[in-house]
Amino acid sequence: xxxxxxxxxxxxxxxxxxxxxxxxxxxxxxxxxxxxxxxxxxxxxxxxxxxxxxxxxxxxxxxxxxxxxxxxxxxxxxxxxxxxxxxxxxxxxxxxxxxxxxxxxxxxxxxxxxxxxxxxxxxxxxxxxxxxxxxxxxxxxxxxxxxxxxxxxxxxxxxxxxxxx
Numbered sequence: 310x311x312x313x314x315x316x317x318x319x320x321x322x323x324x325x326x327x328x329x330x331x332x333x334x335x336x337x338x339x340x341x342x343x344x345x346x347x348x349x350x351x352x353x354x355x356x357x358x359x360x361x362x363x364x365x366x367x368x369x370x371x372x373x374x375x376x377x378x379x380x381x382x383x384x385x386x387x388x389x390x391x392x393x394x395x396x397x398x399x400x401x402x403x404x405x406x407x408x409x410x411x412x413x414x415x416x417x418x419x420x421x422x423x424x425x426x427x428x429x430x431x432x433x434x435x436x437x438x439x440x441x442x443x444x445x446x447x448x449x450x451x452x453x454x455x456x457x458x459x460x461x462x463x464x465x466x467x468x469x470x471x472x473x474x
Contacts, residue, residue, distance in 0.1 A: 353420070353435070355421075355438035359421050360384065362417070363376060363417075364376075364377070368409070372403075372407060380414070387429075389425035396414065399414055400414060447471055452467060
């Protein structure tokens with residue numbers, strides 16, 4: 310069995326190649342494939358990346374700031390009900406002037422709502438992917454020193470040591 314390093318999957322960086330496509334972002338439906346490989350997992354898109362992606366769907370430069378403020382208020386809502394209410398209000402406000410954005414928001418912004426189901430003290434840390442990105446950078450930094458691993462177990466030991474730290 311061959312193994313491949315998948316940079317976008319954090320602590321699950323070493324997985325069989327036939328399952329690698331399930332965790333990468335090559336699929337248009339990564340959440341569904343993730344659940345088929347790892348049942349019981351939840352998916353939450355990074356709030357920072359959601360806010361940045363929304364800017365691509367805005368046609369008028371004058372709308373960028375108010376849209377960014379609206380999206381920030383949705384993603385930083387205190388609970389799921391408030392976030393859903395703000396999303397509905399957002400969708401009612403922008404469909405005439407920014408129809409592409411309103412449609413995009415209805416589909417994509419709820420993918421960042423999973424974080425509302427966890428403890429409010431942890432939300433701030435887990436609503437963005439900085440922790441995972443930092444972990445991936447640390448794996449890359451330390452594995453660059455080794456360059457070539459003699460076998461899979463040695464690579465797994467390095468990643469495990471980084472995780473324990």
